[in-house]
Amino acid sequence: MKRKFILPLSLILQIIVVKTIGLFPDFVETWYSKGFYPKLTHAFRTAWGGLPFSFGDVLYFIVIGFLIRWIWKHRVGFFTEWKNNGWAILSWISVFYFFFHLLWGMNYYRVPLHEKLQLNKDYSVEQLRIFTEKMLVKTNELQLQITKKDAVAVVIPYSDAEIYNLAVKGYQKLPRDLNEFHYKNQSIKNSLFSLPLSYMGFGGYFNPFTHEAQVNNLKPKYTSPLTTCHEIAHQTGIGSESECNFIGFVTASKHDDLYFQYSGYSFALRYGITNLEALKEGSSKPFLKKINRGVLKNFEESELFWTQHNTPINTFFEWFYDKFLKVNQQKEGMEGYSKFVGLVIGYEKM
Structure with a gap:
C-alpha cells in the first residue's frame, strides 16, 4: 500500500474504534476521564499555564x-x-481526529453528569417559572x-487576570458532590x-491540544x-456544553465574590426567560417587567455587542459547531447550552 493511503484509510479504523469505545461510557469514565486524562491535563496545564500568552492560539496561527x-x-x-x-x-483530518480524541475528545463519551448525580433533568413549565422567578x-x-x-448597570472592576484567579478560587469551594471537578494548575488566557x-x-473556547481555557476579552466584562x-x-x-454551563453556574453562584454571583445568576x-419564551411566545413578559433597569442595561449591553458582530460568519460557525456537537454525542447541538436549566432545577431538588 502506498504511504499516501495509510493515514486516510486509518481514519476509518479510528472512527470505528472511537465509536465502539463510546458505547461503554463506564469504561471511558474509569480509564480515560478519571484515569489517563487527569494526568495528561495536569502535565499540559503545568507546561503552558505559566506562559503570558496563549500557546494554543500561536499553534493555530502556525x-x-x-x-x-x-x-x-x-x-x-x-x-x-x-x-x-x-x-x-x-x-490531515486523520491526524486531527487522532490527537483530538487522544488528548481530550473521548470525554464526550463519559457517563453523563445527570446519571452520576442521579438528577432528573426534565422539568415542568411551572418548575421553569419558579426557577426563573x-x-x-x-x-x-x-x-x-x-x-x-436599581437603574445602574453592574461594572466589574477587576482585570482579566484577577477574574481568572478568582474563578480558580471558586472551583476550590465546589460542593462535595462535585469534588471531582476541583481545579488546579491554572491555564486561562x-x-x-x-x-x-x-x-x-463565541465568548470563549477550550483548546483540546494545549488544554488552555481561552476567553474572549472583548465581550461585556460582566459575563466573563x-x-x-x-x-x-x-x-x-x-x-x-450543558454540563459546563451547569458547573460554571454552580461555581459562580456559590462564589464568595458578588460580581461572580451576579454573572452566574444573570x-x-x-436562559430561564429564553426557555419560557421558547415554550410559549409572550410568557416571559411578566418576568421582564420585574427586572431591575440596571440588569436590563447589562442585558442590552450584551445584546448590542453580539448584534454589532453578527454577520454571515456567525451564522456559519453556529451551524458548523451545531453539527460538530451532534457528531460528538451531543444530540441537542447548540440547543444543549440551554439544557443546563434542567440540571440546575434537578440539582436544587436534591
Missing part, C-alpha cells in the same frame, strides 16, 4: 499559515489533481447590593483570536466570570 501556504501552492490545477489533493486533506429575585438583589441603585471569536459568536468558569469545566474533562435568568 497551522493556518501552513494551510494558506498549501492552498496557494496548489492553487493551479487544484481540481485536476483532485485525487492527490483529496488524499492529502484526508491525511428565583433567578430574577437573586439577580435583582445582587445588582442592587453592588450598585446601590485571553484569546489572541478574541476579535474573530466575536464575529463567530461565568464564561471563565464554563471554560474551566471543559479543562476538568467535561465535554457536554446568566441563568436569561
